[in-house]
Amino acid sequence: MTELKHRFLPVDKVDSIKDTSKYTVLKKLQDFSFQSVATFSSDEKNINGSNNHSSSSTSLISGGFGLLKKAVVGTVHHSENKVETQTFYFTDLDSGKCGLIQFVFSKVMGGLYKSVQLNFKLFSSDPNENKAFNFWQTIKLGEIIKFTDLEFKTKECSMKIKNTKDKSSFGKMVLKVDIDNYCHPSDSEESDNNEQHDHIHNTDSSISLHIFLNVYLTGEGFKINNNGCNYYFDKLTTELESNKFVRHVFIPRGRAKGEIKVKSEKLMGGKEQILTLKEVPTLYIGAVQALKPHKAAKAWNFVNYQSKDTAIVVMEFTTIKEYGGPLTVTFGCVHHKGKLVEVYSNNKPVSLNAEEYQGSNGYKADERDGYRRINCVQKNKVEGKTQRVWKVPTAIECPEKLLFSENNLQLVATYDIIKELPSIVRKLIENIAGIKPYLFQYCQNSTVEIHGHEEKGISIVECTYITK
Numbered sequence: 444m445t446e447l448k449h450r451f452l453p454v455d456k457v458d459s460i461k462d463t464s465k466y467t468v469l470k471k472l473q474d475f476s477f478q479s480v481a482t483f484s485s486d487e488k489n490i491n492g493s494n495n496h497s498s499s500s501t502s503l504i505s506g507g508f509g510l511l512k513k514a515v516v517g518t519v520h521h522s523e524n525k526v527e528t529q530t531f532y533f534t535d536l537d538s539g540k541c542g543l544i545q546f547v548f549s550k551v552m553g554g555l556y557k558s559v560q561l562n563f564k565l566f567s568s569d570p571n572e573n574k575a576f577n578f579w580q581t582i583k584l585g586e587i588i589k590f591t592d593l594e595f596k597t598k599e600c601s602m603k604i605k606n607t608k609d610k611s612s613f614g615k616m617v618l619k620v621d622i623d624n625y626c627h628p629s630d631s632e633e634s635d636n637n638e639q640h641d642h643i644h645n646t647d648s649s650i651s652l653h654i655f656l657n658v659y660l661t662g663e664g665f666k667i668n669n670n671g672c673n674y675y676f677d678k679l680t681t682e683l684e685s686n687k688f689v690r691h692v693f694i695p696r697g698r699a700k701g702e703i704k705v706k707s708e709k710l711m712g713g714k715e716q717i718l719t720l721k722e723v724p725t726l727y728i729g730a731v732q733a734l735k736p737h738k739a740a741k742a743w744n745f746v747n748y749q750s751k752d753t754a755i756v757v758m759e760f761t762t763i764k765e766y767g768g769p770l771t772v773t774f775g776c777v778h779h780k781g782k783l784v785e786v787y788s789n790n791k792p793v794s795l796n797a798e799e800y801q802g803s804n805g806y807k808a809d810e811r812d813g814y815r816r817i818n819c820v821q822k823n824k825v826e827g828k829t830q831r832v833w834k835v836p837t838a839i840e841c842p843e844k845l846l847f848s849e850n851n852l853q854l855v856a857t858y859d860i861i862k863e864l865p866s867i868v869r870k871l872i873e874n875i876a877g878i879k880p881y882l883f884q885y886c887q888n889s890t891v892e893i894h895g896h897e898e899k900g901i902s903i904v905e906c907t908y909i910t911k
Contacts, residue, residue, distance in 0.1 A: 448679040451766040454667035454774060457788040466786050469664035469694070472606060472614035525550045525733045529602065531618070531658060532726040533699050534749040534901050539568040540576065540718060541886055541903055542703070544618060544654065546595075546602060559584045561600060561620065563652060565710065566855045566886045568901045573886060577855045578710040580650050582625055600654075612659040612697075616727070620654035649707070651715075656701035658725055662754075662781040664694035667774050667788045675734055675766050687734040695754040695778040697725040724749040726756060736909055737878050741769065743907040744839065748847050750900025753893055754778040757841045761793060763910060769793040775845050779893060787844045836883060836906050846891050849902055853887035860907070880909045 455465040530545040543564040550557050565578040582599075589596035594603040600620040607615045626649050675687040699720045706715040726747050732739055740760035748755040757775035762768030771793055777785040835857070840848040860880040882905060889902040 448681055449767060450676050450679060451762055451768070451770065452674040452676070452683065452685075453770070453772045453790040454671065454673055454788055456790065457667060457774070457786050460783065460785050462786070465788070466665055466667050467669050468783065469666065469692070470613055470662075472604065472660075524735050525731065526736075527732075528728070528730045530728045530730070531616075531656075531699075532728075532747050532903060533720060534724045534726075534747070534903070535718070535720065536724065536749065536751065536901060538718075539888070539901065541566055541568065541901060542718075544620075544656075546600075559587060559597065563705070564884075565705070565716070566884060566903075568853070568886045568888050570853060570887075573853060573855050575711060577884075578705070578707065579856070579858060580652070580707065580709075582622060582650070582652070607659065609659055612661045614660045616658040616660065618654055618656045618658065618701075620652055622650070622652045624649045624651055626650075650709075651704075651706045653704040654701070656699050656703070656720065658697050658699045658727070660694055660697050660727070662694075662696045662778055663783045664692065664727075665776055665783060665786055666690075666692045667786075673772060675738070687738075688731070689733070689739050689760070690731040691758055691774070692729040693756055693776065694727040695756045695776055695783075696749075696781075697727060699723045699725045724754065726754065728756075736880070738763065738765070741908070741910045743905070743909075745903075745905040745907075746775070746839065746841060746847055747903040748889060748891060748900055749902075750891065750898040752780050753891060753898055753900065755841075755845060755847045755891065757845055757847065773842060775841070777844075777846055777893070785844050785846075787842055789842065839904055839906075846893060847889070847902070849887065849889050849904065851887065852885045852904055855884045855886050858882040858884065878910055880907065882907045 457465045527548045528545055530543065532541070532543050534541045543562065545562040547558075547560045547562060549560070561582040561584055563578075563580050563582065565576060567573045567576040569576075584600065585598045587595055587597055589601075593605070594601065596602075599622050601617075602619075603617045605615055605617060609615070670690065671692050672688045672690045674683070674685040675689075676682060676685050677687075700722065701720055703718040703720070704715060705718075707713065710716060726749070739762075741763050742761045744757070744759040746755065746757040755775065755777050757773065759771060759773040761771045769792065770790055772788075772790040774788040776783055776787065835854065837852050838848075838850045839852065840850075858881065860882055861878075885902075885904040885906075887902055887904075888899065890897050890899050892898075
């Protein structure tokens with residue numbers, strides 16, 4: 444039988460929680476051991492990895508800052524672009540206050556530019572305060588001064604995985620951040636002033652940020668296949684692994700204890716905000732993107748729903764034509780009372796081009812799929828000329844097995860992502876035709892029906908458009 448050639452190899456399709464050979468359950472501390480980041484360390488360690496597409500018996504460590512084995516990625520010097528992120532979302536079901544803490548490790552332009560940064564977001568599901576409580580700050584961190592299998596540390600922050608005596612969890616992550624009067628570097632150069640949205644980006648106003656959190660790892664995490672990787676290839680091939688890939692690992696439900704203090708003129712009139720987290724639900728995502736963002740996907744959708752007993756996570760991205768697209772890859776899970784009750788993964792060609800069809804609510808239908816995909820662009824007539832601009836989504840509906848839909852998305856803010864990048868990287872991207880990345884951030888109260896009854900919770904939705 445002749446093998447089909449491909450430019451893009453997505454993770455396997457998972458139709459049921461019973462398809463245990465196509466995904467990996469993570470529920471012990473060893474699953475989340477860090478590995479040395481070759482991007483920032485002179486000791487370039489690699490760890491094994493392969494997709495279930497391959498007959499290889501080796502597996503990728505599921506969490507932390509792991510690199511694929513040399514046979515898959517080659518040495519890190521040959522990896523032109525690599526971004527690794529460790530992301531925590533927290534959702535306070537009582538106050539409605541939510542946020543994101545994200546550590547970003549970047550190596551781009553063939554290693555010319557390396558950076559470590561912290562992204563910090565706050566937003567609220569309360570419609571009366573979601574605009575005033577909206578906040579996003581990018582903080583460039585100093586050099587990593589400690590990196591072991593279970594810990595990384597800079598002068599300003601640290602993250603450590605530890606054992607715990609808590610019988611309801613299999614470990615905990617300790618997050619510490621101590622930053623006083625940080626000013627985001629300003630850049631005198633302005634991009635195109637004719638923007639469609641009143642986007643938000645960082646200014647040079649100062650921020651003080653102090654975080655001390657114990658994040659307990661509870662329930663079950665997962666990754667599709669045994670390493671969570673989608674592979675990209677430079678030419679048509681029958682190969683099963685590549686040095687270009689996108690990888691995701693999830694712990695859909697944890698709980699956070701601790702305190703966050705933040706003070707900035709951009710938040711609530713400059714008054715210090717103190718968030719005390721008591722058993723607050725969390726989501727952890729470990730991700731690696733080993734190719735340029737505009738090559739990995741033209742658009743992303745993301746859902747994080749948390750209620751008292753249930754967590755739902757959905758990640759979706761659409762590939763570009765260069766890699767056989769547009770093909771939309773969707774994967775996620777339903778986690779209920781400490782257990783995964785549904786794991787889902789699918790990939791399908793996009794049957795309707797966003798430029799040809801306009802959904803009335805900002806999404807377009809795909810009848811074969813049984814759910815709606817968010818629309819990317821629309822055409823506007825401006826002074827007799829056609830311009831393509833982003834259309835603000837207002838609704839999202841996930842695959843039926845993942846239970847989540849929301850027809851009244853509550854827009855918190857629109858972010859111009861390019862303005863959050865270092866100037867050297869921004870100048871590179873701005874010269875690429877068709878690149879205009881925006882992130883639409885939503886946070887709202889949502890209801891999900893599971894096992895015959897409704898659960899009220901909070902959903903965080905993000906829609907990112909990168910290329911037109």
